[in-house]
């Protein structure tokens with residue numbers, strides 16, 4: 001297989017498919033959540049009053 005990590009383009013790792021690392025998986029997850037957040041923002045009836053600030057990663 002020659003599939004690549006959609007985040008950075010490196011060869012993906014079986015452990016973190018379809019990403020190459022947990023970091024890239026987290027990045028993609030954040031993007032996904034961001035898009036979801038935008039969509040959710042159009043429906044103010046489900047606003048949870050959370051600022052949605054990402055936790056600082058310290059690694």
Ligand SMILES: [Zn+2]
Nearest residue numbers: 005008020024
């Ligand atoms: Zn990657």
